[in-house]
Amino acid sequence: MATKEEIKEILNLALPAVGEMLLYMVVWVIDTMMVGQFGGKDSVSAVGLASEIIYTFSNIFIAMGVSIGVTSYVARSIGAKDFKSAKEYASHGIFLGIIVATSISIFLFIFAENLLKIAGAYGNVLILGKIFIKISSIGILFSMVMNVLNAILRAQGNTKTPMIAASIVIFINIVLDWILIFGRFGLPALGAKGSAIATMTAQIIGFIFIILYYKRYMVLSLKFNVLFKVNKQKIIEILKLSFPASLQEAxxxxxxxxxxxxxxxxxxxxxxxxxxxxxxxxxxxxxxWGFAIAATTMAGQMVGAKNYDSAKRYTRISALFAVGIMSTMSILFLTIPHLFIRAFINDSEVIAEGILCLMVASIEQPFMAIGMVYGGGLKGSGNTKTPFIISTISSWCIRLPLMYIVIYILKLGVVAVWFVTAIQWSFEGITMYIYFRKEINKLKKRKEINGI
Known part of the structure; x- marks a missing residue:
């Protein structure tokens, strides 16, 4: 049975993380809305496709790669009261983050057109998408390094500062979107290009804010000159956790x-x-995702302290909140889908198709919540291999084969594609739950056998 203190602790961690995630999604939504209202289908498709490519690389290697490894090790070190190790893992995580982020940024800038062509873009979508990726590749460098810095803060239980940074990024982004996309205050209307410039500028300013916070509050007593004192063993340990997490996201x-x-x-x-x-x-x-972050942090700290029952309870509390909120969204998707879709575009064909897609999407919400949170709990406990295996099966053995059948053999529309994703998330949610419980029980049994 969860105590009030445990519930409060989860909410203190999760709500700022939820707020941060929602803020980032708000700017993506408003970007899409403004670009759609300005340039219609071509602009929405260009910015949407370009954003998918950019954030796929960022998520695979940083958000769900290096950041997960750093969070797990820092959280478990703090749980074990080993603050020296926490500092070492943090500094090596930042070092890795800078190297990986710089490599991705350069790759995106150089191969923007090639990536879009592989994705099937052509004509105006290709032209607009190429401009968007090249400009955004600069901002994403700062955003990815900031993601690693935020992961260290979350591992300590500080999810409020990343939320404040997100607020700054979103405010600047939205204001600049309005000015640059539509051409306010005598400036030329830049459309998709203006959206990219706004995002890049906001990401750089958010990064500067986090750096100033680290310097002002001496987070884990970190000094940035320690980044050049590399311990090969620490790098390998972080990579051992990060690599399966990256593969899962990949x-x-x-x-x-x-x-x-x-x-x-x-x-x-x-x-x-x-x-x-x-x-x-x-x-x-x-x-x-917000409650998954809370589960990763608390499961990590509790496993570090060898308090496995608490790790299980904290993850269960996180899952209950996530399922409750996302099930509420399911009801809204079913009852008022037209209000959501019409906010983005005026095209009647797109609206009709989008309404049906959103109604089908309501099915997967509670399963998605379970999969995210229990997957986060597994990673916090130091097991990143199992989520990778589960995600690989659900994505490559369920999602893609069924999607191929639906689109190319049965020749059904995009609405049928969303039924496929509902099947995928149902499998993933149930399987993550089962294997999290197995992992905690295994750790608990090992403790009983070893007597520690």
Missing amino acids: AFDISRLVSIFMIMHLGTVAFAANQITTTIESISFMPG
């Missing part, structure tokens, strides 16, 4: 990109409807 994101390429085959209307539905659904699963 399994999911690359399969999602392949899915998007398949959906491009259905035409611009289907792609625009899918992109808008994905954007709306992203708002609903942000609470799931």
Whole structure:
């Protein structure tokens, strides 16, 4: 039975994380809305496809890679009261983050056009998407390093500062979007290009804020000159956790990109409807990610302290909140889908298709919440291999084969694609739950056998 103190602790961690995630999704939503109102289907498709490519790389290698490894090790070190190790893992995580982020940024800038062509972009979508990626590749460098810095803060239980940083980024982004996309105050209307410039500027300012916070409050007594004192063993340990976590995200994101390429085959209307539905659904699963962060942090700290029952309880509390919030979104998707879709675009064909997609998306919300939170709990406990295996099976053995059948053999529309994702998330949610419980029970039994 969860205590009031445990519930309060989870909410103190999760709510700022949820707020942070929602803020980032708000700016993505508003970006899509403004670009859609300015340039229609081509602009929505260009910015949507370019953003998918950029954030796929960022998520695979940083947000769900290096950051997960750093969070797990720092949280477990803090749980074990080993603050020296926490500092060492943090500094090595930042070092890795800078190296990886710089490499990704350069790669995106150089191969922007090639990536879009592989995705099936052509004509105006290709031209606009290329401009968007090249400009955004600069901002994403700062955003990825900031993500690692935020992961260290979350591992200590500080989710409020990343939320404040997100607030700053979002405020600047939205204001600059309005000015640059539509050409206010005598400036030329830049459309998709203006959206990219606004995002880049906001990300750089957010990064500066986090750096100043680290210097002002001496987080874990870190001094940035320690980044050059590299301990090979620490790097290897972080990579051992980060690599499976990266592969898990890669399994999911690359399969999602392949899915998007398949959906491009259905035409611009289907792609625009899918992109808008994905954007709306992203708002609903942000609470799931927020509570997953809380589960990762608390499971990590409790496993570090060898308090396995508490690790299980904290994760269960996180899951209950996530399921409750995301199930509420399911009801809204079923009852008022037209209000969501019409906020993005005026095209009647896209609206009709998008409404049906969003209604189907309501099925997967509670399963998605369970999968996210219990997957986060597994990673916090130091097991990143199992989530990778589960995600690989759900993405490559369930999602893609079924999607191929739906699109190319049965020749059904984009609405059927969303039934496929509902099946995928149902499998993933149930399986993550089962294997989290197995992992905690295994650790608990090991403690009993070893007597420690």
